[in-house]
Amino acid sequence: MSEHHKENFITKYIxxxxxxMIAKQFLLTGMFxxxxxxxxxxxxxxxxxxxxxxxxxxxxLPSAWLNDAGGLNPDKYxxxxxxxxxxxxxxxxxxxxxxxxxxxxxxxxxxxxxMASGFLNMLSYWFFFIATVVLMSSxxxxxxxxxxxxxxxxxLSALPQAIPGSGTGMTLWLISITLFVVGSLLGGLNxxxxxxxxxxxxxxxxxLPLTVWALLITAILGVLSFPVLLSCGLLLVFDRSFGxxxxxxxxxxxxxxxxxEGGSPILFEHLFWFLGHPEVYIILLPALGIVSEVIAVNSRxxxxxxxxxxxxxxxxxxxxxxxxxxxxxxxxxxxxLGSVFTFTTLLIAIPSAVKVFNYLATLWxxxxxxxxxxxxxxxxxxxFITGGLTGIILGDSALDINVHDTxxxxxxxxxxxxxxxIYGMFAGVYHWxxxxxxRMMNKNLGYIHFWGTFICAYGVFFPMxxxxxxxxxxRYYSNSAFPMFDxxxxxxxxITFFALAGAVVQVIFLxxxxxxxFKGTKATQxxxxxxxxxxxxxxERIHGNxxxxxxxxxxxxxxxxxPGADEDFILQTEPLKEGEVEH
Amino acid sequence: MDIALRNxxxxxLLWISLAAISMFFASMLSAFIVEKxxxxxxKEFILPNYFVLSTGVIILSSLVLFFIKPQLKKEKSIFGLVxxxxxxxILFSYFQIKGWQQLTxxxxxxxxxxxxxxxxxxxxxxxxxxxxxxxxxVGLCISTIKSKQNLYSINNYLGLELTAIYWHFLTVLWxxxxxxxxxx
Ligand code: HEM
Ligand SMILES: [Cu+2]
Numbered sequence: 034m035s036e037h038h039k040e041n042f043i044t045k046y047i048x049x050x051x052x053x054m055i056a057k058q059f060l061l062t063g064m065f066x067x068x069x070x071x072x073x074x075x076x077x078x079x080x081x082x083x084x085x086x087x088x089x090x091x092x093x094l095p096s097a098w099l100n101d102a103g104g105l106n107p108d109k110y111x112x113x114x115x116x117x118x119x120x121x122x123x124x125x126x127x128x129x130x131x132x133x134x135x136x137x138x139x140x141x142x143x144x145x146x147x148m149a150s151g152f153l154n155m156l157s158y159w160f161f162f163i164a165t166v167v168l169m170s171s172x173x174x175x176x177x178x179x180x181x182x183x184x185x186x187x188x189l190s191a192l193p194q195a196i197p198g199s200g201t202g203m204t205l206w207l208i209s210i211t212l213f214v215v216g217s218l219l220g221g222l223n224x225x226x227x228x229x230x231x232x233x234x235x236x237x238x239x240x241l242p243l244t245v246w247a248l249l250i251t252a253i254l255g256v257l258s259f260p261v262l263l264s265c266g267l268l269l270v271f272d273r274s275f276g277x278x279x280x281x282x283x284x285x286x287x288x289x290x291x292x293x294e295g296g297s298p299i300l301f302e303h304l305f306w307f308l309g310h311p312e313v314y315i316i317l318l319p320a321l322g323i324v325s326e327v328i329a330v331n332s333r334x335x336x337x338x339x340x341x342x343x344x345x346x347x348x349x350x351x352x353x354x355x356x357x358x359x360x361x362x363x364x365x366x367x368x369x370l371g372s373v374f375t376f377t378t379l380l381i382a383i384p385s386a387v388k389v390f391n392y393l394a395t396l397w398x399x400x401x402x403x404x405x406x407x408x409x410x411x412x413x414x415x416x417f418i419t420g421g422l423t424g425i426i427l428g429d430s431a432l433d434i435n436v437h438d439t440x441x442x443x444x445x446x447x448x449x450x451x452x453x454x455i456y457g458m459f460a461g462v463y464h465w466x467x468x469x470x471x472r473m474m475n476k477n478l479g480y481i482h483f484w485g486t487f488i489c490a491y492g493v494f495f496p497m498x499x500x501x502x503x504x505x506x507x508r509y510y511s512n513s514a515f516p517m518f519d520x521x522x523x524x525x526x527x528i529t530f531f532a533l534a535g536a537v538v539q540v541i542f543l544x545x546x547x548x549x550x551f552k553g554t555k556a557t558q559x560x561x562x563x564x565x566x567x568x569x570x571x572x573e574r575i576h577g578n579x580x581x582x583x584x585x586x587x588x589x590x591x592x593x594x595x596p597g598a599d600e601d602f603i604l605q606t607e608p609l610k611e612g613e614v615e616h
Numbered sequence: 617m618d619i620a621l622r623n624x625x626x627x628x629l630l631w632i633s634l635a636a637i638s639m640f641f642a643s644m645l646s647a648f649i650v651e652k653x654x655x656x657x658x659k660e661f662i663l664p665n666y667f668v669l670s671t672g673v674i675i676l677s678s679l680v681l682f683f684i685k686p687q688l689k690k691e692k693s694i695f696g697l698v699x700x701x702x703x704x705x706i707l708f709s710y711f712q713i714k715g716w717q718q719l720t721x722x723x724x725x726x727x728x729x730x731x732x733x734x735x736x737x738x739x740x741x742x743x744x745x746x747x748x749x750x751x752x753x754v755g756l757c758i759s760t761i762k763s764k765q766n767l768y769s770i771n772n773y774l775g776l777e778l779t780a781i782y783w784h785f786l787t788v789l790w791x792x793x794x795x796x797x798x799x800x
Pocket of ligand 1: 452508
């Protein structure tokens, strides 16, 4: 594997087996999908601010389905919301985030030449890519894409004749997500065995950077929970296409009585949320890993409570498998069972609080450098706190019943999952951009991007809580049909203003990103004065990462501002001095 | 990567995949349990005799696999053994299909009017098991050819070992499924 391969354009940029190139492929695909998903949200936000009018933006869209007469009707609104959710949850924050940083950081930070299997790794990207093509193609079929929400609850998803989006669009959604899951599983398997086996000499588990720990635990979560989505989807496919009744019972549609008997849509919810809840941690944990690294480097302090951080990750991962019922308090669940799920859900607050406390303790009296990456990392912690607080409300069955399926929920999950993870992803991009492209991103544009995003994001999602408390349901096309919501139209207009402004701010990021790839100032070997191994590789990208022997690790990743050291950072490859104790 | 490490990596990849597959079946079984408890018109079924036969056959095939390593140590040909396992695997598949025929004769259908969720589950569980088994049969075919060509030795039989691990897993999985369907 250390021998140098001859590379041509195709093997270098397209069917690459180099983990760094695959990481960039994931990143660019994820960014593309993020733009698509964000534009969709802009469109439906315009609709929500102008009840009764079809959206102006909407008519500019290119596809036949999107463009036929009549503009944005309720069916299309639901389709857009569904695609928006699917794209952001799976494409951007699962594949885009894990795919990018697991691929990029794992070999570099553990001191390996590449992933255990470059081939599986390449397959993992190409499954993802084909899944992307299939999903996007569903925007162009005549009956439109899937429209039953990103959670694809039956019966809408199980009966092709139910609504326009239940037909071809739903079929394509299912094909696409199956390919997606296969890709994620292949990736996850590879990340796990790589971390377990290919650590360089001296890189014990206790010396692993927290990024790698987080990515490892994320991969384990994925490998154990995605198969459940497959079985859930398989039963759905049988109901849809082969006439079984796993999720269906007593259905009359257009006057026709269907034969299906005995099944239960609640079963689907159980299976779906058994994946669904771990999935939100699959989204969040890599971001938390990135944040641990960025905060320690830019506070010039060791991460506070390393072992507690690892322990908290493990505990969160374990608990995430036994809380799924908190999405189902309204399904007529036995109140006792509800209280059990309330209990397990609130338990997650403990390791979460440990993490937040440790981040704050790391920042405390640090010699803080407010780089754009650092700001986004702190932004993640901030969003995690804000969103976590409303999580306590939603996790409590007695309280959740009042706000279930309102904008309160939309506000909660966007902040705790959407913003936390997106900020973590931005932090990672700003921090590792020099390693990825050998150049620096522009700092000032980074600041404008951060503050613009931060203000707009709170401007969008904070008021949503009040809408929810006032009873405004989610997934509604128009709020003007109900006089009781008329008083909320100003808030809706305000949210839309911030949503559009926030979308514009992202253009700054995109410009900065692509401009810096070609024209940014050249990066130095270790621009952030960081300890981890990736900064000991040459600036030029080479296959195999290190030109000579692999580095040998002598200490953990967090020796910042160590008393008695000459500088405020010590590379992991630096041997302990005489008499020096390891952290 | 040196060969020893590469072998460990490949084995781990397999083990982790088995964990993933187990989650797939575990979730199916829990769905079965939930539905059985909830559904009013759950129809009980009698497992076809053919499934008893197939259980015996697959257990036998796994037992045969245990004789391969000693044989390799003695540097004797293992072709006969591997081939036997392959034949038993095909026989198992045949009995499964026969079992389904027996079920339809009893009036238990996978889908459509007259089908019941209990029966649908029965079909889906056995079907998905069989699909996984097809992978094992492909592995056995390759191993059979390679053992015919004497490509395995006691120091070099990773492919065969991986196939064997996977096959044992399928056996255990089937026994669990069978016991579950029979007694739950
Ligand atoms: C770009 C800024 C964003 C805006 C303005 C936005 C806005 C919205 C709105 C208003 C809805 C609810 C529509 C309705 O229920 O009728 C929604 C749904 C949703 N959003 Fe976002 N969102 C944004 C980013 C994100 C991010 C980063 C995520 C990633 C987690 C995300 C995930 C979702 C999900 C899962 C849904 C639910 C879809 C469904 O109901 O099936 N969104 N978004
Ligand atoms: Cu949850």
